[in-house]
Amino acid sequence: MNGRRFSWSRWVSIVIKEFIQLKRDRLTFGMIVGIPVIQVLLFGFAINSDPKSLPTAVVSLDNGRYTRTIVSALKNTNYFRFVHEAASMAEADEMIERGKVQFVVTIPAGFERALVRGDRPQLLIEADATDPSATGPALAAVNLALTTALAHDLQGVTGDLAGGSSAVDVRIQRRYNPEGITAYNIVPGLLGVILTMTMVLMTGLAMTRERERGTFENLLATPALPVEVMTGKIIPYILIGLIQVTLALLAASYVFSVPIEGSLVLLYAVVLVFIAANLTLGITFSSIARNQLQAMQMTFFFFLPSILLSGFMFPFRGMPEWAQVIGSLLPLTHFLVLVRGILLKGATLPELYSSIWPILAFMGAILLLGLKFYRKTLD
Amino acid sequence: MNADLVVDVQGLNKHFGPRHVVKDFSLQVRRGEIFGFLGPNGSGKTTSIRMLCGLLTPDSGSGTCLGHDVIRETASIKREVGYMTQRFSLWEDLTIAENLDFVARMYGMRLRRKVVDDAIDALGLGSRRNQLAGSLSGGWKQRMALAACMLHQPKLLLLDEPTAGVDPKARRDFWEEIHKLAATGISVLVSTHYMDEAERCHRLAYIAYGALLTSGTVDEVVAQQALATWTVSGPDLPQLQVALEKLGGVADVTQFGNALHVTGTDADALDRATAALRASGPQRWERSTATLEDVFIHLMRDTKDNYQ
Ligand SMILES: Nc1ncnc2c1ncn2[C@@H]1O[C@H](COP(=O)(O)OP(=O)(O)OP(=O)(O)O)[C@@H](O)[C@H]1O
Numbered sequence: 057m058n059g060r061r062f063s064w065s066r067w068v069s070i071v072i073k074e075f076i077q078l079k080r081d082r083l084t085f086g087m088i089v090g091i092p093v094i095q096v097l098l099f100g101f102a103i104n105s106d107p108k109s110l111p112t113a114v115v116s117l118d119n120g121r122y123t124r125t126i127v128s129a130l131k132n133t134n135y136f137r138f139v140h141e142a143a144s145m146a147e148a149d150e151m152i153e154r155g156k157v158q159f160v161v162t163i164p165a166g167f168e169r170a171l172v173r174g175d176r177p178q179l180l181i182e183a184d185a186t187d188p189s190a191t192g193p194a195l196a197a198v199n200l201a202l203t204t205a206l207a208h209d210l211q212g213v214t215g216d217l218a219g220g221s222s223a224v225d226v227r228i229q230r231r232y233n234p235e236g237i238t239a240y241n242i243v244p245g246l247l248g249v250i251l252t253m254t255m256v257l258m259t260g261l262a263m264t265r266e267r268e269r270g271t272f273e274n275l276l277a278t279p280a281l282p283v284e285v286m287t288g289k290i291i292p293y294i295l296i297g298l299i300q301v302t303l304a305l306l307a308a309s310y311v312f313s314v315p316i317e318g319s320l321v322l323l324y325a326v327v328l329v330f331i332a333a334n335l336t337l338g339i340t341f342s343s344i345a346r347n348q349l350q351a352m353q354m355t356f357f358f359f360l361p362s363i364l365l366s367g368f369m370f371p372f373r374g375m376p377e378w379a380q381v382i383g384s385l386l387p388l389t390h391f392l393v394l395v396r397g398i399l400l401k402g403a404t405l406p407e408l409y410s411s412i413w414p415i416l417a418f419m420g421a422i423l424l425l426g427l428k429f430y431r432k433t434l435d
Numbered sequence: 436m437n438a439d440l441v442v443d444v445q446g447l448n449k450h451f452g453p454r455h456v457v458k459d460f461s462l463q464v465r466r467g468e469i470f471g472f473l474g475p476n477g478s479g480k481t482t483s484i485r486m487l488c489g490l491l492t493p494d495s496g497s498g499t500c501l502g503h504d505v506i507r508e509t510a511s512i513k514r515e516v517g518y519m520t521q522r523f524s525l526w527e528d529l530t531i532a533e534n535l536d537f538v539a540r541m542y543g544m545r546l547r548r549k550v551v552d553d554a555i556d557a558l559g560l561g562s563r564r565n566q567l568a569g570s571l572s573g574g575w576k577q578r579m580a581l582a583a584c585m586l587h588q589p590k591l592l593l594l595d596e597p598t599a600g601v602d603p604k605a606r607r608d609f610w611e612e613i614h615k616l617a618a619t620g621i622s623v624l625v626s627t628h629y630m631d632e633a634e635r636c637h638r639l640a641y642i643a644y645g646a647l648l649t650s651g652t653v654d655e656v657v658a659q660q661a662l663a664t665w666t667v668s669g670p671d672l673p674q675l676q677v678a679l680e681k682l683g684g685v686a687d688v689t690q691f692g693n694a695l696h697v698t699g700t701d702a703d704a705l706d707r708a709t710a711a712l713r714a715s716g717p718q719r720w721e722r723s724t725a726t727l728e729d730v731f732i733h734l735m736r737d738t739k740d741n742y743q
Pocket residue numbers: 434435451456474475476477478479480481482483521
């Protein structure tokens with residue numbers, strides 16, 4: 057039965073047909089180019105919020121009682137949540153790099169002695185500032201909290217210090233985005249938002265459009281196989297996705313001077329994975345939907361939580377737990393971590409695995425669903 | 436299996452939700468035969484044709500199309516059958532040439548360019564080959580779709596109302612072409628609502644509300660119903676029609692041009708019922724034989740719409 061074998065020439069003709077149709081659809085074509093540029097420009101402005109309970113690691117090289125005072129003072133601000141006590145600064149560094157914690161508080165050796173002597177010892181707080189709206193309010197609260205807490209503890213020990221100025225010298229180190237520019241955070245995130253919207257929507261419409269216009273019947277009557285049709289329809293959109301990413305990156309880099317610290321090759325590789333996940337979802341939507349309107353509604357049903365719960369609109373860690381659980385199922389959430397990691401932190405592949413596999417898992421699950429729903433006949 | 440039967444299906448059934456759309460459908464089409472498929476709107480013609488070429492899976496039943504199983508071997512059927520959909524289903528945003536080229540590629544045709552060029556020339560659309568298909572008039576779309584489904588030289592053509600909206604000249608050309616193809620051994624199953632087309636078929640089948648009511652040659656179909664018929668001409672036919680419709684023994688009264696066809700299933704009963712009017716009226720009454728149209732109208736009146 058050679059009728060069941062994949063035919064490259066049929067596949068190529070389906071790809072060509074899609075390109076021709078796309079070329080004739082001027083409006084869609086304009087949107088593909090327009091959306092990334094316009095959105096990057098529009099969203100370049102900050103959206104501020106006040107997230108609490110951010111994961112923090114502490115590196116305590118001095119185990120005196122003041123360490124506990126400092127930790128509990130920070131905890132009492134509600135901004136910091138101590139999740140880990142790191143043995144070394146290297147370990148803490150790695151955690152911040154992987155995005156496991158937002159802050160690392162380092163209490164240097166000899167802290168207590170210096171404090172009691174009134175030497176104003178240094179207290180180092182490192183912040184992952186890729187998303188400045190997440191770290192800003194927390195850092196602003198640090199000084200006051202520490203001054204009040206230590207003043208109470210130090211009373212009677214060094215009376216003169218307790219009165220006015222701070223007993224410690226808090227050094228804040230913002231990493232990855234030292235100036236706290238919001239556009240640095242928003243613009244890379246937009247890459248993901250743009251891709252989610254256009255990829256899911258356009259493939260969602262691809263199949264339902266054929267069905268609505270009646271041309272699906274003709275396609276079904278030819279020997280073309282479902283897999284040829286499905287993948288053949290996807291190819292043009294992969295290319296479109298890459299064009300969009302390039303346009304958005306150019307806009308980000310020229311208009312907002314967003315740095316590109318990491319490897320562009322790695323970035324595009326990650327983008328391809330993300331595009332694939334979204335296209336899978338789009339094709340699945342278009343197998344389930346009866347018409348274009350339904351496909352559109354399904355896209356928005358998926359798009360809204362993606363925007364709201366992925367950490368694009370609001371800092372991920374500022375959201376309630378249930379929202380974080382939903383958010384962590386969405387590919388966009390992980391894609392944001394990946395893009396910010398590569399663009400701002402210069403992250404490399406090994407640090408990114410933990411964010412890549414959830415996207416792949418999502419894709420696998422959706423693919424199974426899509427194959428289950430693909431209709432080989434008109435019933 | 437009979438090698439001369441290109442279509443041989445038994446007991447096909449199809450439901451859409453609770454609606455039983457095709458009921459125990461059996462059909463045999465011989466090689467080189469033009470088989471007409473008739474029936475009122477919504478009777479299940481399109482659904483039956485789709486089941487023959489693998490676009491719909493029957494709920495039950497079995498059979499073969501070109502020797503391939505209609506349930507398991509749809510891929511093979513698709514390669515050898517030319518199916519023309521009732522609704523225009525080529526791509527309106529591709530040009531005529533692009534459409535035909537795409538279809539030819541789907542069937543992996545050798546000499547694709549030549550085949551497509553020949554088809555376009557045969558259609559007489561050479562000068563318009565780069566025009567978008569969507570900008571063609573309805574009749575031209577129909578003719579192009581017909582050309583497209585014959586590109587890959589199928590052994591069996593399944594044509595779903597191929598001449599709807601086509602002008603008389605093109606319709607005659609089409610039927611001449613079909614007869615030529617049939618002479619070379621290609622079989623054609625064609626659905627239509629036109630009586631003149633039905634009469635040009637070698638055999639035909641009539642389906643109503645999902646059930647096959649009758650099949651055979653035109654003469655056989657007419658003979659099977661054994662309708663007695665009077666043709667009435669003269670003045671005041673509308674009033675006469677109203678009067679006739681009230682009579683028992685009269686099955687149908689239909690206006691054909693300037694005459695009324697009065698039919699009944701029982702010749703004696705019809706004669707008795709109409710005797711008074713025949714004697715008194717100013718109209719001229721003639722005995723005639725039932726036409727195919729009389730038969731179909733009778734069949735249509737007889738079957739109840741079970742969807743209401
Ligand atoms: N995909 C579908 N889903 C639900 N019902 C359907 C579907 N396709 C057809 N039907 C119903 O099945 C019945 C038969 O339809 P079909 O198109 O086969 O009729 P037809 O004989 O081709 O009519 P026409 O002469 O108008 O073309 C109709 O009542 C129609 O509403």
